[in-house]
Amino acid sequence: xxxxxxxxxxxxxxxxxxxxxxxxxxxxxxxxxxxxxxxxxxxxxxxxxxxxxxxxxxxxxxxxxxxxxxxxxxxxxxxxxxxxxxxxxxxxxxxxxxxxxxxxxxxxxxxxxxxxxxxxxxxxxxxxxxxxxxxxxxxxxxxxxxxxxxxxxxxxxxxxxxxxxxxxxxxxxxxxxxxxxxxxxxxxxxxxxxxxxxxxxxxxxxxxxxxxxxxxxxxxxxxxxxxxxxxxxxxxxxxxxxxxxxxxxxxxxxxxxxxxxxxxxxxxxxxxxxxxxxxxxxxxxxxxxxxxxxxxxxxxxxxxxxxxxxxxxxxxxxxxxxxxxxxxxxxxxxxxxxxxxxxxxxxxxxxxxxxxxxxxxxxxxxxxxxxxxxxxxxxxxxxxxxxxxxxxxxxxxxxxxxxxxxxxxxxxxxxxxxxxxxxxxxxxxxxxxxxxxxxxxxxxxxxxxxxxxxxxxxxxxxxxxxxxxxxxxxxxxxxxxxxxxxxxxxxx
Amino acid sequence: xxxxxxxxxxxxxxxxxxxxxxxxxxxxxxxxxxxxxxxxxxxxxxxxxxxxxxxxxxxxxxxxxxxxxxxxxxxxxxxxxxxxxxxxxxxxxxxx
Numbered sequence: 097x098x099x100x101x102x103x104x105x106x107x108x109x110x111x112x113x114x115x116x117x118x119x120x121x122x123x124x125x126x127x128x129x130x131x132x133x134x135x136x137x138x139x140x141x142x143x144x145x146x147x148x149x150x151x152x153x154x155x156x157x158x159x160x161x162x163x164x165x166x167x168x169x170x171x172x173x174x175x176x177x178x179x180x181x182x183x184x185x186x187x188x189x190x191x192x193x194x195x196x197x198x199x200x201x202x203x204x205x206x207x208x209x210x211x212x213x214x215x216x217x218x219x220x221x222x223x224x225x226x227x228x229x230x231x232x233x234x235x236x237x238x239x240x241x242x243x244x245x246x247x248x249x250x251x252x253x254x255x256x257x258x259x260x261x262x263x264x265x266x267x268x269x270x271x272x273x274x275x276x277x278x279x280x281x282x283x284x285x286x287x288x289x290x291x292x293x294x295x296x297x298x299x300x301x302x303x304x305x306x307x308x309x310x311x312x313x314x315x316x317x318x319x320x321x322x323x324x325x326x327x328x329x330x331x332x333x334x335x336x337x338x339x340x341x342x343x344x345x346x347x348x349x350x351x352x353x354x355x356x357x358x359x360x361x362x363x364x365x366x367x368x369x370x371x372x373x374x375x376x377x378x379x380x381x382x383x384x385x386x387x388x389x390x391x392x393x394x395x396x397x398x399x400x401x402x403x404x405x406x407x408x409x410x411x412x413x414x415x416x417x418x419x420x421x422x423x424x425x426x427x428x429x430x431x432x433x434x435x436x437x438x439x440x441x442x443x444x445x446x447x448x449x450x451x452x453x454x455x456x457x458x459x460x461x462x463x464x465x466x467x468x469x470x471x472x473x474x475x476x477x478x479x480x481x482x483x484x485x486x487x488x489x490x491x492x493x494x495x496x497x498x499x500x501x502x503x504x505x506x507x508x509x510x511x512x513x514x515x516x517x518x519x520x521x522x523x524x525x526x527x528x529x530x531x532x533x534x535x536x537x538x539x540x541x542x543x544x545x546x547x548x549x550x551x552x553x554x555x556x557x558x559x560x561x562x563x564x565x566x567x568x569x570x571x572x573x574x575x576x577x578x579x580x581x582x583x584x585x586x587x588x
Numbered sequence: 589x590x591x592x593x594x595x596x597x598x599x600x601x602x603x604x605x606x607x608x609x610x611x612x613x614x615x616x617x618x619x620x621x622x623x624x625x626x627x628x629x630x631x632x633x634x635x636x637x638x639x640x641x642x643x644x645x646x647x648x649x650x651x652x653x654x655x656x657x658x659x660x661x662x663x664x665x666x667x668x669x670x671x672x673x674x675x676x677x678x679x680x681x682x683x684x
Contacts, residue, residue: 196662289642303641329650333643401625412602419603421677423666429680440680442603450605455613458604462595462614463621465602476625481638483631488639521620537642562642 099583103168103262103316107209110167113157117150117167117211124169124213128260131588135236135258137251139174140182141214149211164323166209171255171264174215175222176202176307177296181212185298186230187220189424189452199296200331201265201307201324208323213261216251220454221415222272222300224248225526228517229456236513237280238586239552243510246276246526252310253280258588263320264310269301270403271505271530273308274542278505278555281544281584283572284310285317288562289537290335292321293328299414301407302333304534312582314543314573318342321565337563345566346573350384353571355558356391356498365528367508373546373554374504380578381502381571391494391501395486396532402487403531404524405467405480412464415457420448427451459520488536495561500571503529505542505555529557539565543572544581553581589619 109115125143132138146169153160153167160166172178175185177195184190198206206212219229227235227250235250237243238258245254249266253276256264266273268286277284285308292307299305309320322342328334357378366374382388420426427447429440453461467476494501507528516523533540538559545556556575560568576582590598595615599606606614664670669678 193666196658196665332646333641335643336645395631398628398631401628404621405625405628416603420668421679422663424668426668439682441682444680445603446605449603450607453604455610458606458610459614459617461602461604462598463618466598466618466622469598469601475629476622478638479628479631479633480625481640482633482636483628484639485636486631486633488642520617521624524621535639 100259100312100585101262102312103165103319106168106262107164107166111161115167117153118147120167120169121146121150121211121213124261128213131258131260134241134588135238135254136233137216137235137254137258137260138171138214139184139186139217139232139251142181142212145181146211146213153209153211160209163209164319165205168210168263169213169261170205170210171214171216171252171261172202172212173218173249173252173264173266175218175267175298176265177298178202178212178215181215183215185221186218186232187453187457188231189418191425193423195296197296200293200328202296204324216249216255216264218251219248220457221298221411222248222267222269223411223456223460225271225275225523226511226516227251228513229454231454234513237510238588239281240510241588243512243552244279246279246506246510248272249310250276253277253282253284256280256282256310256312257586259585262312263316265307266310267297267305267307268534269304269407270534271527273310274505274530274540274555274557275526277310277542279510279553281553281581281586282310282312283314283317283544283582284308284542285321286533286540287321287325287565288335288539290333291539291563291565292324293331293334295328295330301410302414303410304407314569314576315343315346317541318346318569318573335563340566342566342569345570347570348574348577350381350386350571350574353386353500353567354498355381355386355388355571356494356501357388358391358393358396358494358501358503361393361396362503362529365507366504369548370504370506370508370554374556377545377556377575378502381575384574384578386571389498391498393490393494393532395483395490398483399487399532399535400524400528402480402483402535403527404463405476406484406535408460408464409468409477410464412461412468415461418449418452419445425452456520484535487532491536491538499560499567501559503557505529505557509548509552509554533559538562539568541568541572543576545579546581547584590615
């Protein structure tokens, strides 16, 4: 079987004139039409716009040829605003929302020559670890359609894994790029907080959210990061640090890399096959010349608890804007005052939100409202922010002894659809190894590191220093070159 | 475990109408999640400052100049009940 098509392949063939953007578009939609009925990776398909754009590129190839992503089809998570294209965040409350502007990351990809082919399914407002919280139904994992693709960027991961597009954007608040990447056998990168503008990303946890690529190879993720990174006047938290040539940093060398392994943190609760694949991946890197060192992240075991206090608090404020006034669904109300004497406006708010939001979003709004309420703020929200400081300091200390920190991305391979829906706490624990990078604002990547006996992919997670995506990507790329796991594709 | 009254009070703060089934469910689930989250109480955080944001360097100030923004028509385009001619969002009556 041929290795899967990469961003680089397509870009180079379009540049050479061996493939037109229109032909590439045709192949993409042919594949989408063949598999998406069984995957449900897409909420919206932008066929007409994509062919119009591809035709424009083909017509003016001289103008587009040198752009880094010329002719490359991409899928966008449906919480990224696209001008005039339905953007739902997989929520009923935004079912018909047509943004009046593009997210900065989307605008940059299009300026680089990429062709948007659709918006991918995800957990509602990116809240979930399985894509089962989508108001439009779950996504199936291309490796086993009775299993989840992970979440919340499950549609983006499934689209890349199934070979619909070689590239997708996701967002990661607590692991929502890396965990589905691991479960679908693709590469997923969460950049440093501030590396990519969040303008036009529908907000969930504003101090944690980051946009990043899902791709077949580390090279393609590096290339994409170079396109979407950089300061943006529309996002005050976007960082002024210079953007490196990430693709050029991929030398294949890891002889100078010290890999920190927080053994204490991962000795319990990790599936045996995941643990085996993880340990084997460390062996591969050590054999190639990297040095393995023990590091301790003593507060990382509190990261999931801290995360669900901080993220829900931020979510409860961010989602206050969905009240049926300026955009989205509004519940119809009639009459004067209701039985309890509330005015109609408040009744409209409460009913709009009751009917517009799904159960997980309501649960998180409730939790966040509670931890921010008078009398509980200090005990929960403030306390969580203090422990967040300690988690940050743990990483600072670990990076005195190491250049990247390695962990499994997820403690288990993809679980079955429906298996954890009734137990939100069990679902939250799927994020145990991913949330601390968001709390500390660090870049982290998941790269395929093997398969279970049941042919389910396993991911290796590497976390780096702030704004040192170059070292992170170089290590992941070297590992990928040696092992070649990325070349295995599902039979969907 | 939360009482039904507590869940009702949080829902009122969050402007959410919950049905009796959701109130029962959330009373149990919020209790379970908070019991887990309570493990942060074990950590000694004496004199540890809180981290609300990891941003350390903000872009420098920019000149305060007028730049293009949404037109009133664009801003109203997604409203469920726009008063387009007046450039307003219409809501249900608030005053008697």
